[in-house]
Amino acid sequence: MKPSEMGKLVLVKAVLHKTKGFPADHRRGEWLHLSFEPRPLATPRPGWLVGIRALPTGSVEPGGYDEPPCFHGSGSICAYAVVYWPTMAPVYVLPSDMTFDESAKPWPPNGSARERQRLREFVKRYPNQFPRDAKGHFISGG
Numbered sequence: 001m002k003p004s005e006m007g008k009l010v011l012v013k014a015v016l017h018k019t020k021g022f023p024a025d026h027r028r029g030e031w032l033h034l035s036f037e038p039r040p041l042a043t044p045r046p047g048w049l050v051g052i053r054a055l056p057t058g059s060v061e062p063g064g065y066d067e068p069p070c071f072h073g074s075g076s077i078c079a080y081a082v083v084y085w086p087t088m089a090p091v092y093v094l095p096s097d098m099t100f101d102e103s104a105k106p107w108p109p110n111g112s113a114r115e116r117q118r119l120r121e122f123v124k125r126y127p128n129q130f131p132r133d134a135k136g137h138f139i140s141g142g
Helices: 113-125
Strands: 009-021 032-061 070-083 091-093 098-100
Touching: 009 070, 032 091
Parallel strands: none
Antiparallel strands: 009 032, 009 091, 009 098, 032 070, 070 091
């Protein structure tokens, strides 16, 4: 990644999720394996490129009575950090799962404009499902 790419708009197709697990025939004292796998998004989501990270993969050796656990690295994955909105935490994305797109418009945390419009129409169509108080404010939990 070049410094000039920082802050550019990208379109994310899949994000990395940490996977942890023991072997199928797990016995006491065996190591926990850590890795990352890409999970595709239902619809590509725009965001800003904010950094690059090396995500470590490997295994954790369980500690004993008087020894702490120990991480044994087996490699690392180069991933880009992308935020969907300035107040949200970054997600990690493989370079192959994103494209630079300056015309993309990021969505606020409460969804895209189309989703908010659909919710407004739903509330207008079914007003009895959303009880209100005497002042017209929504009653929570109703």
